[in-house]
Amino acid sequence: MADVFGHLPNGQTVHRLRLHGGGMVAHVLTLGAIVQDLRLEGVGHPLVLGADTLAPYLGPMQYFGAMVGRYANRIAQGQFSLGGRRFQLAQNAAGGHCLHGGPQGSAQAIWDIRAQSAHSVTLALHMPDGDMGFPGALDVAVTLALSAGALSITTIAQTTQATPCSFAHHGYFALDDSGTLARHSLRLAARQYLPTDEHALPTGQIAPVAGTEFDYLAGKTLQGANLDHNFCLSDRPHSACRPVAWLHSDHLRLEVATTQPGLQVYTANHLPQAEGPQGLGGRRYARHCAIALETQAWPDAPNQPHFPAAMLHPGQSYQHCTRYTFSRTEPAP
Numbered sequence: 001m002a003d004v005f006g007h008l009p010n011g012q013t014v015h016r017l018r019l020h021g022g023g024m025v026a027h028v029l030t031l032g033a034i035v036q037d038l039r040l041e042g043v044g045h046p047l048v049l050g051a052d053t054l055a056p057y058l059g060p061m062q063y064f065g066a067m068v069g070r071y072a073n074r075i076a077q078g079q080f081s082l083g084g085r086r087f088q089l090a091q092n093a094a095g096g097h098c099l100h101g102g103p104q105g106s107a108q109a110i111w112d113i114r115a116q117s118a119h120s121v122t123l124a125l126h127m128p129d130g131d132m133g134f135p136g137a138l139d140v141a142v143t144l145a146l147s148a149g150a151l152s153i154t155t156i157a158q159t160t161q162a163t164p165c166s167f168a169h170h171g172y173f174a175l176d177d178s179g180t181l182a183r184h185s186l187r188l189a190a191r192q193y194l195p196t197d198e199h200a201l202p203t204g205q206i207a208p209v210a211g212t213e214f215d216y217l218a219g220k221t222l223q224g225a226n227l228d229h230n231f232c233l234s235d236r237p238h239s240a241c242r243p244v245a246w247l248h249s250d251h252l253r254l255e256v257a258t259t260q261p262g263l264q265v266y267t268a269n270h271l272p273q274a275e276g277p278q279g280l281g282g283r284r285y286a287r288h289c290a291i292a293l294e295t296q297a298w299p300d301a302p303n304q305p306h307f308p309a310a311m312l313h314p315g316q317s318y319q320h321c322t323r324y325t326f327s328r329t330e331p332a333p
Helices: none
Strands: 002-007 013-021 024-031 035-039 079-082 085-088 111-115 120-127 138-147 150-161 184-186 228-232 242-248 252-258 262-266 292-298 318-328
Touching: 002 252, 013 120, 013 138, 024 138, 024 150, 184 262, 242 262, 242 292, 252 292, 292 318
Parallel strands: none
Antiparallel strands: 002 013, 013 024, 024 035, 079 085, 111 120, 120 138, 138 150, 150 318, 184 242, 228 262, 242 252, 252 318, 262 292
């Protein structure tokens, strides 16, 4: 089932699709493959940040709930070398870096509906050779499916030339309706993280979390946390989803499982301190009101040979699975 959600300035139609199953309901937009709303049966508030109209997604909420790529996070100066050739990408972030595939990456594109059932949808996108400066024509398909309290996101891509490839779901999660992360706690299966410079670009160092504010191995509160860092889960992608992160509030729990080697943890630091953009049901989103848990290749890997490789070659298939599983920790009041 799809309805019209709005129209882009160029007249393109944005559709919204409704999925239900496994005790969950999701609404997905063809713009950016955005998860616009996500609900757990018996819980009275949304689990993600979203908007009731299209306009916020064209402004302050442009990445909220979207599939970002063809390379999630940052590539330094929008440049990398491959096969003796230097490539210049679109630069759209502070410091002159390429962020989330450039200003017209997958988050800003209208995806085609390839298949749909009551509980799942597959969306597809063709990214031409040279798009945002990236080499190779790339075809990507993402399947979003609901089952047993979980939202699963499976991404598959192929290319005609070697190219950096890393797609990530940029959803913001909130397990209560307080408008703050103060009552959330986070545990991560990461013994290392990537220190960053003033523009959130990795310095190239791989640092231990032990003895630092980034040690979430045993779990701790997010009150006062100001995170925008890649946590190092492994030195290569895995063939199967494995649990890597656990988020708790008073009554709900979220487990994140993925095949990817990195997890960007971001506590919505860019939002205004007071009332920010208007979201679902008239909610106002302010700084640190939710957390993004973006499974990904490590940022700037094309320029860091000691990071896990993130190049996709012709004849290969990029395959990325992430599963967000929600459960109650005690009966809801």
